Amino acid sequence: MADFGGWLMPIEYPGSGVLAEHTAVRERVGLFDVSHLGKASVKGAAALDFLNQMFTNDLNRIADSKAQYTLLCNPDGGVIDDLIVYRNSADDFFLIPNASNTRDVVRTLVESAPAGIAVTNLHEEFAVLALQGPRAHDVIASLGVEATMEYMAFAHVVISGCDVILCRTGYTGEHGYEIVPRRNDAQQVWGALADAMKPFDGLVCGLGARDTLRTEMGYPLHGHELSLEISPVQASAGWAIGWKKEDFRGAAVLRSQREAGLVRTLRALKSNDRGIPRAGMQVLNSEGVEIGVVTSGTFSPSLKVGIALALLNPEFEIGDQVSIDIRGRTSSATITTLPLVPSHVR
Numbered sequence: 001m002a003d004f005g006g007w008l009m010p011i012e013y014p015g016s017g018v019l020a021e022h023t024a025v026r027e028r029v030g031l032f033d034v035s036h037l038g039k040a041s042v043k044g045a046a047a048l049d050f051l052n053q054m055f056t057n058d059l060n061r062i063a064d065s066k067a068q069y070t071l072l073c074n075p076d077g078g079v080i081d082d083l084i085v086y087r088n089s090a091d092d093f094f095l096i097p098n099a100s101n102t103r104d105v106v107r108t109l110v111e112s113a114p115a116g117i118a119v120t121n122l123h124e125e126f127a128v129l130a131l132q133g134p135r136a137h138d139v140i141a142s143l144g145v146e147a148t149m150e151y152m153a154f155a156h157v158v159i160s161g162c163d164v165i166l167c168r169t170g171y172t173g174e175h176g177y178e179i180v181p182r183r184n185d186a187q188q189v190w191g192a193l194a195d196a197m198k199p200f201d202g203l204v205c206g207l208g209a210r211d212t213l214r215t216e217m218g219y220p221l222h223g224h225e226l227s228l229e230i231s232p233v234q235a236s237a238g239w240a241i242g243w244k245k246e247d248f249r250g251a252a253v254l255r256s257q258r259e260a261g262l263v264r265t266l267r268a269l270k271s272n273d274r275g276i277p278r279a280g281m282q283v284l285n286s287e288g289v290e291i292g293v294v295t296s297g298t299f300s301p302s303l304k305v306g307i308a309l310a311l312l313n314p315e316f317e318i319g320d321q322v323s324i325d326i327r328g329r330t331s332s333a334t335i336t337t338l339p340l341v342p343s344h345v346r
Contacts, residue, residue, distance in 0.1 A: 002207075004036060004099070004207060005036050005098065005099030005100035006036075006099065006100055007035075007036035007099055009036060009206070009207050010033070010206035010207065011206045011207050011208045012205075012206040012208045012209070013203070013204050013205070013206055016203050016204075016205075017208075018206070018208035018209050018212065018301070019301050020203060021203050021204075021205035021206065021208070021209035022205075022208075022209040022212050022213060022301040022302070023301060024133065024201070024202060024203040024205065025132050025133045025172050025174055025205060025209060025213055026133070026174065026213075026301075026302060026341075027133070027134070028133050028134065028135050028200055028201050028202055028203075029131065029132070029133035029134070029135040029136050029138075029139055029197055029200050029202035030131075030132055030133055030172075030197075030202060030203050030204070030205040030209065031129065031130070031131050031132075031190075031193050031194055031197060031202060031203075031204050031205060032129065032130040032131075032132065032204075032205050032206070032210055033127070033128075033129055033190065033204075034128045034129070034130050034171075034178075034210070035126075035127040035128050035129070035186065036099040037096050037097070037098065037099055037128045038083075038095070038096060038097040038098065038099055038101070038102030038105065038106075038121075038123050039094070039095070039096055039102075039122040039123055039125065039126045039128070039180070040094075040095040040097065040102065040105065040106050040109075040119065040120060040121050040122055040123070041092070041093065041094055041095070041118075041119070041120045041122055042092075042093045042095065042109065042113075042117065042118070042119050042120075043091060043092050043093070043117070043118045043120075044091060044113075044116045044117035044118055045091055045116055046114065046116060046117060047090065047091050047092065047093055047117060048060075048090040048091070048093075050112075050113060050114065050117050051085065051093060052242075052245060052248065053112075053247065053248055053249070054072060054108075054109060054112060054248065054249055055070040055071065055072055055085065055248065055249075056070055056071045056072075056073060056232060056240055056241040056242065056248055056249075056250070056254075057069065057070035057071070057085075057240050057241065057242050058242030058244070058245055059085065059087060059093075061242070062087055062152075063087070064087055064088060064089050064090075065087070065088070065153055065154060065155065066086075066087055066150075066152055066153050066154070067084050067085065067086045067087070067152045067153070067154055067167060067169055068084070068085050068087070068152065069082065069083075069084055069152075069240050070082070070083060070084075070085055070240055071083075071226070071232050071237065071240055071241075072097075072105055072108060072109075072249070073231070073232070073248075073249050073250030073254070074228065074249065074250060075249060075250055075253070076250065076253055077231040077232075077233070077250040077253035077254045077257065078227065078228035078229060078230075078231060078250070079222065079226040079227060079228065079230065079231065079232060079235075080101065080104055080105060080108060080228070081097045081098050081101035081104065081105050081222055082098070082220060082222055082226055082232075082237070082240075083095055083096060083097040083098065083105065084096045084167075084169060086154055086165070086167065094165070096128065096178075096180075098222050100223075101222060102121065102123050103121070106119060106121045124183065125182065125183055126180050126181065126182060126183060127180070127181055127182075127183055127185075127186035127189075127190075128178060128179070128180055129178070129179045129180075129181070129186070129189065129190055129193060130170055130171065130172075130176065130177070130178050130179075131176055131177045131178075131179060131193055131197075132170045132171075132172040132174050132175075132176030132177075132213075133172075133174050133175070133176060133202070134174060134175055134344065135200040135202065136174070136175055136176045136177055137175060138200060139193065139196045139197050139200060139202065140166070140177060140196075142196050142199070143159055143160070143192060143193075143196050145157050145158070145159060145166065147166060147168075147177065149166075149168050150168065151168050151169075151345055151346045152168060152169060153167075153168050154166060154167040154168065154169075159179065159181070159189050159192055159193070160188050160189055160191075160192035161188070162181050162182070162185035162188055162189050163181075163182070163185075164179050164180055164181040164185070164189060165179070165180040166179055167179075167180070170345065171210060171213070171214050171219055172210070172213040172214065172217070173213060173214075173216065173217035173219070173339060173341065173342075173343045173344065173345060174213075174344050174345065175344050175345065175346075176345075179193070211296075211298060212298050212299070212300065212301055215296050215297075215298050215300070215307060215308075215309065215340075216300055216302055216303070216307065216339060216340045216341045217338070217339040217340070217341070217343060218266075218268055218309060218338035218339050218340065220235055220237065220266075220309075221296060224279060224295045224296045224309070225266060225295050225296065225309055230295075230311070231250075231253070231254060231257060232254065233254055233257040233258055233262065234257070234262055234263070234264060234265060234266065234311065235266050236265060236266040238258065241254060243255075243258075261314065262314045263313075263314075264292060264311040264312055264313055264314065265311065265312065265314045266295070266309060266310070266311055266312075267292075267309070267310055267311075267312045267316070267318075267335050268307070268308070268309060268310075268335070268336050268337065268338045268340055269283070269294070269297075269307065269308040269309075269310055269322065269324070269333040269334070269335060269336065270303070270305060270306075270307055270333060270334050270336045270340065271305045271306035271307065271308075271324075271331060271332070271333050272321075272331075272332040272333055272334060273331055273332050274306075274331075275306050275324060275326050275329070275331025275332070275333070276297065276298065276299050276306035276326070277294045277297030277298075277306050277307070277308035277310075277324050277326065277331070277333070278294065278297045278298075278326075279294055279295055279296055279297055280293065280294060281293070281294040281297065281308075281324050281325055281326060282294075282324070282325040283310050283312060283322050283323070283324055283325075283333075284322060284323040284324070284325060284330070285316075285322060285323075286321070286323075288323070288330075291312055291313045291316060291322065292310050292311050292312035292313060292316075292322075293310060293311055294308045294309070294310045294324065295308075295309050295310060295311055296308060296309045297309075300340065300341075302340075302341045303340060303341065306331070306333075307340055308324070308333070312335070316335060317335065318335055318336060318337055319334065319335060319336075320334070320335045321333070321334055321335075322334075322335060
């Protein structure tokens, strides 16, 4: 167990460990308790227009019962948080921000909301469970729930007698679901899912596997690949920006960055030796000059090598060879494409 965003979270579970949990998700199915993630609601007759002014992505792109990845920036283009928005209707949205940023997200929305818009912090009212892996659908179906839905869609269903939001979302790169029960129902729903996994040789999983899985996919983690100092343009998250929208928070700066060209951009690195990169390590060119910094690094259980996400000078491209300063020792790496392993989210 360890502190994460102010919550005591499991890093790994007894009897399995990070490597086994990671493999279970890639090959079978795994269950995560990620109830530290924030929850909030935004309701009101002008909720859609308000959130489109606040968030980078365009909520007009999605219909009711669909979810969207987006970002909340400050006026300078820095990322307050990246989050998932669930559209119940044009007047009713459910948000899942990151744990430590929930108060900042809610406060920013409350301070900016016009009359008639209600922003409510529901952080401790709901749990969030993530069922991920190629057998995730079979687990849900075994509970008598119809779960054939498109990626980034959601539905209100019943699991083990409890009303939950069932979302075709996740943070692992595998086919999966995020299940949002009420707090008082969380233990019962967790138990039902854990029992239903057993015939499929599933494992309960901690944050260790969650981190290796998301790094293999190149999914950003706030505070690493995105922050108040790292804009979505620099983090290669421009796809989550509704550039055709007339205006949104940070739009002027982000458009300026896009037009001017990047100082540094996010790339993936794959080790050529036994080195394991870690966040904060310097990335060097062939002359030993610093050209970037590792934002996330780990050992990839799928590839059996060290991998990293790094902010690099933009002139360095896919296939280029670089070095990483690992505690004074130089480790060789190749700039490579993302994701580092195939995505199966759809």
